[in-house]
Amino acid sequence: MGGNFDNAGEVSSNIKTVLKQIGLPKDVIRKAALVAYESEINIVSYARKGMIRLRVVPDSIMIEAIDEGQGIPDIEQAMQPGFSTANQKIREMGFGAGMGLCNIKSFSDVFHISSEVGKGTHLRMIIRASSAVLNS
Amino acid sequence: MDLESIVKALNLKVRSGEDKLKAEIRGGYTGDLLSDVMANSNEGDVWITRQVHQNIVAVASLKEHAGIILVHGSEPAKDTLEKAVKGGVPIMVSDLPGFEVIGRLYALMNKTG
Ligand SMILES: Nc1ncnc2c1ncn2[C@@H]1O[C@H](COP(=O)(O)OP(=O)(O)OP(=O)(O)O)[C@@H](O)[C@H]1O
Numbered sequence A: 001m002g003g004n005f006d007n008a009g010e011v012s013s014n015i016k017t018v019l020k021q022i023g024l025p026k027d028v029i030r031k032a033a034l035v036a037y038e039s040e041i042n043i044v045s046y047a048r049k050g051m052i053r054l055r056v057v058p059d060s061i062m063i064e065a066i067d068e069g070q071g072i073p074d075i076e077q078a079m080q081p082g083f084s085t086a087n088q089k090i091r092e093m094g095f096g097a098g099m100g101l102c103n104i105k106s107f108s109d110v111f112h113i114s115s116e117v118g119k120g121t122h123l124r125m126i127i128r129a130s131s132a133v134l135n136s
Numbered sequence B: 001m002d003l004e005s006i007v008k009a010l011n012l013k014v015r016s017g018e019d020k021l022k023a024e025i026r027g028g029y030t031g032d033l034l035s036d037v038m039a040n041s042n043e044g045d046v047w048i049t050r051q052v053h054q055n056i057v058a059v060a061s062l063k064e065h066a067g068i069i070l071v072h073g074s075e076p077a078k079d080t081l082e083k084a085v086k087g088g089v090p091i092m093v094s095d096l097p098g099f100e101v102i103g104r105l106y107a108l109m110n111k112t113g
């Protein structure tokens, strides 16, 4: 997956299709699409290889992005809006605003990130169906 | 308002998704940073950008945009066009600078509501 932008977005698109088939609320699908897409692009941009895992339980979904790659030396800094180490090639494609991780966090109900330099990065996000939907 | 009336009014050239021009436009969003567009645009928006890389097709279909308008004479890259045709994502192009396209579009959409 890492380094190849030709099929970037395909995993997210598949996730979206599956969630639609299950019939989850629009809002959950909208959030999941962003979370999956930004995770996918970060793997393609910064990791050697990786995978996106989707788990669906009745009231929420969990998306995990696990990669093998350079890892993140300073997570707090990487989470800052606007911080980016994206190279020229990545920027020319419209990435590298330094917004991906913050957006993943704000679109998730639970957000966990851990990373080891030289090993890889692990993101875990939970998106809940809103209580209004559950009660209806 | 649908894409077809915008194409006519702004004299856009349609490069893909000709069969989707009846789609209703709910709003618009402008941006060249994909993470910004992912976070802030909405379903049914027409997306005005200068990005031509194939990633725009993935973003537009994930966000279920009505279509993409490339401004200032930008043309979709070859693989962008292939993906857009395959995915049925309308890409339209204009020679006008973004400021003018957006201004006209805004006036048009707010006139008819
Ligand atoms: N999976 C990862 N492996 C290694 N480094 C990462 C990973 N994800 C993010 N980073 C680092 O964190 C920085 C910030 O990531 P973030 O997704 O917020 O912004 P970006 O990818 O630079 O730009 P944008 O997502 O807005 O296009 C990246 O520039 C990169 O240095």
Ligand SMILES: [Mg+2]
Residues within 6 Å of the ligand: A038, A041, A042, A095, A096, A099, A100, A101
């Ligand atoms: Mg990113």
